[in-house]
Amino acid sequence: MDADNRERERERERERESIYLSSVAFDATRCIDGGTASPQAHWRERERERERERETRTPGSHRLRLSSEMSIADIFSVLRQRMVVPWTPWSIAMAVVFVLTICYRNAVAQKRKVSLSVMVMKYLMGRCGQSRRQPPGPRGWPLVGNLFQLGPKPYKDFMKLHQEYGPLVKLKLGSVNIVTTYSPELVREFLCNQDEVFAGRPHTIGVEYLAYGGRDIALAPYGPHWKNMRRICMEYLLTTRRLDSYQKHRADEARFMVHQVLQKADQGENVVVRDVLAGFSMNVMTQMLLSKRFFGCKDAGPQQSAEFLHITHQVFWLLGLFNIADYLPFLRWFDLQGYERLMRQVQKQMDVFHSNILQEHRLEHEARGDRPRDKPEDFVDILLSLRGNDGKEHLDDVEMKALIQDMIAAAIDTSSVTSEWAMSEMMKNPQILRRAQEEVDRVVGADRCVEESDLMHLSFLRSIVKETFRLHPPGPFLITHEATKDTEVAGYHIPQKTQLFVNTYALGRSHDIWSERTDEFWPDRWMDNQQEKVEIRDEKLRIIPFSVGRRRCPGAPLGQCMVLLALATLIHAFDWSLPPPLQPHELSMEESFGLTLPRAHPLVGIAMPRLPNIQQAYSSQQD
Numbered sequence: 001m002d003a004d005n006r007e008r009e010r011e012r013e014r015e016r017e018s019i020y021l022s023s024v025a026f027d028a029t030r031c032i033d034g035g036t037a038s039p040q041a042h043w044r045e046r047e048r049e050r051e052r053e054r055e056t057r058t059p060g061s062h063r064l065r066l067s068s069e070m071s072i073a074d075i076f077s078v079l080r081q082r083m084v085v086p087w088t089p090w091s092i093a094m095a096v097v098f099v100l101t102i103c104y105r106n107a108v109a110q111k112r113k114v115s116l117s118v119m120v121m122k123y124l125m126g127r128c129g130q131s132r133r134q135p136p137g138p139r140g141w142p143l144v145g146n147l148f149q150l151g152p153k154p155y156k157d158f159m160k161l162h163q164e165y166g167p168l169v170k171l172k173l174g175s176v177n178i179v180t181t182y183s184p185e186l187v188r189e190f191l192c193n194q195d196e197v198f199a200g201r202p203h204t205i206g207v208e209y210l211a212y213g214g215r216d217i218a219l220a221p222y223g224p225h226w227k228n229m230r231r232i233c234m235e236y237l238l239t240t241r242r243l244d245s246y247q248k249h250r251a252d253e254a255r256f257m258v259h260q261v262l263q264k265a266d267q268g269e270n271v272v273v274r275d276v277l278a279g280f281s282m283n284v285m286t287q288m289l290l291s292k293r294f295f296g297c298k299d300a301g302p303q304q305s306a307e308f309l310h311i312t313h314q315v316f317w318l319l320g321l322f323n324i325a326d327y328l329p330f331l332r333w334f335d336l337q338g339y340e341r342l343m344r345q346v347q348k349q350m351d352v353f354h355s356n357i358l359q360e361h362r363l364e365h366e367a368r369g370d371r372p373r374d375k376p377e378d379f380v381d382i383l384l385s386l387r388g389n390d391g392k393e394h395l396d397d398v399e400m401k402a403l404i405q406d407m408i409a410a411a412i413d414t415s416s417v418t419s420e421w422a423m424s425e426m427m428k429n430p431q432i433l434r435r436a437q438e439e440v441d442r443v444v445g446a447d448r449c450v451e452e453s454d455l456m457h458l459s460f461l462r463s464i465v466k467e468t469f470r471l472h473p474p475g476p477f478l479i480t481h482e483a484t485k486d487t488e489v490a491g492y493h494i495p496q497k498t499q500l501f502v503n504t505y506a507l508g509r510s511h512d513i514w515s516e517r518t519d520e521f522w523p524d525r526w527m528d529n530q531q532e533k534v535e536i537r538d539e540k541l542r543i544i545p546f547s548v549g550r551r552r553c554p555g556a557p558l559g560q561c562m563v564l565l566a567l568a569t570l571i572h573a574f575d576w577s578l579p580p581p582l583q584p585h586e587l588s589m590e591e592s593f594g595l596t597l598p599r600a601h602p603l604v605g606i607a608m609p610r611l612p613n614i615q616q617a618y619s620s621q622q623d
């Protein structure tokens with residue numbers, strides 16, 4: 001064993017000698033001091049040279065210099081030679097991230113466009129963001145996310161997800177993050193405590209076509225434009241004084257509604273309750289907005305009224321739909337569901353309608369000249385009279401059309417849908433209808449019509465409306481909100497641009513919130529602590545028909561008044577039943593999904609006059 005070791009040692013010695021001699025032989029030809037140095041001195045010099053070389057290769061060494069004249073290929077070859085980091089896919093990826101970070105920072109500092117690096121950095125940062133605590137939710141498919149897990153009634157799908165994942169659920173629809181909730185505590189956090197963060201609205205294809213690209217109020221992004229439009233709306237259009245000044249018109253419309261129903265009753269015809277209610281809401285609104293009535297008079301023919309109402313319904317339906325192209329923008333070109341084509345058509349019809357309104361008002365102003373008005377100013381007159389410092393109209397035509405569109409659409413569908421559901425529930429539960437009628441009789445009597453001042457004394461009817469808002473919220477979701485920046489809610493990270501769907505349908509049907517008679521229409525749950533005021537709201541946010549926070553409904557007082565006045569009038573003047581052989585318990589309560597949640601089938605009823613002298617009580621000045 002020892003002999004072996006000794007032999008190996010001798011062999012290594014011989015090897016070292018031969019290397020030494022060959023190096024001497026090699027260097028002798030170009031010896032540093034002209035060939036006069038001894039081989040040992042030369043060997044030492046070589047050793048020092050090698051030492052210097054090793055030093056320059058050490059990572060972080062200040063001797064590693066990249067000159068500005070080097071080409072990219074040179075830089076890469078230097079990096080390759082000098083870096084001791086192993087050349088693996090990971091090290092390459094890290095290097096790319098490093099370079100892109102520098103590019104991105106430079107681009108941001110210089111406000112330059114570097115689309116590719118910005119995109120890649122955003123993507124990488126997005127992925128880093130995802131490592132933070134996310135709300136629970138179902139796993140999605142690559143690219144499409146959870147898009148194909150939604151059926152035709154997404155509010156019901158979301159409700160099922162809440163049962164599995166809790167009150168806050170996160171989904172990915174294509175490239176869009178969404179969170180959905182039904183919990184009052186979370187609604188308070190999102191819309192009261194962090195209302196500025198969640199005051200945004202997503203820019204969808206529907207907004208492009210049906211809300212003049214977000215130049216309106218309801219679907220406008222959060223910012224100066226929205227603030228200005230909302231201010232104009234609150235300061236000039238929806239003030240208490242202005243609303244009060246239209247009280248007489250609303251009373252006239254209520255009387256007109258009674259006469260319409262009476263006509264049907266006299267002829268023994270069934271009444272399509274939806275049409276009657278929509279006509280009432282529409283006339284009230286168009287009187288205020290345009291000084292024009294659409295139903296039942298000379299101002300607009302029946303065809304124009306029907307067209308107008310049809311467009312309004314279409315707008316609401318289209319705005320509420322889940323359009324695949326909003327979530328997978330590369331599919332927009334194909335318009336797979338055909339929605340964009342429809343939106344384009346509806347937009348054209350709608351725009352002609354609004355342009356005519358502006359045109360008519362401008363012509364009338366010109367014709368009148370300086371003469372005083374013979375009728376009160378309507379909303380459009382006010383909008384046209386608003387002037388900025390430069391004397392120009394405060395709002396341009398597109399903004400005025402968008403505002404008119406918002407007012408009509410937001411007011412008509414919401415209030416008539418609510419009233420139709422309330423009537424459905426009363427016809428399904430005749431004992432509730434009778435109690436409400438007794439209350440109206442007590443407050444109003446049999447000799448006169450219902451007036452707005454009566455509404456605050458009708459606490460049972462208000463409970464009916466509250467219970468209707470619980471089981472049949474005007475919209476299954478509030479209008480979609482969008483996070484304007486990154487934030488945290490309930491300990492979960494919510495990235496900017498996340499869309500918030502507040503599921504008001506699930507809120508009203510949750511067994512956690514409504515432990516008693518959850519699925520039953522039971523207005524008595526609201527009869528405790530009733531105060532004598534018209535306002536319908538719940539401090540605990542168990543119902544939020546008009547929402548809360550800075551994007552809450554600005555038309556809430558008018559909306560409540562229209563709903564209560566229409567219902568009180570209809571049940572005061574008539575007894576209501578279902579056309580035979582339909583029994584109350586057989587009445588279908590199926591909904592049809594859109595931005596609002598109307599009945600799938602219009603409510604049809606039989607009206608029987610119940611006042612001894614109805615003609616006199618509801619004598620109309622309109623006919």
Ligand code: HEM
Nearest residue numbers: 217218410411414415474478479545546547551553555559
């Ligand atoms: C029963 C009747 C009504 C109901 C149930 C109702 C409900 C709502 C709801 C739930 C919102 C969405 C709030 C949110 O996104 O968080 C809203 C917004 C809005 N409503 Fe109403 N509304 C009614 C009547 C009216 C009336 C009569 C008007 C106007 C005359 C009106 C004008 C608006 C406007 C302009 C917005 C958008 C607010 C914004 O984004 O800043 N609404 N409404």
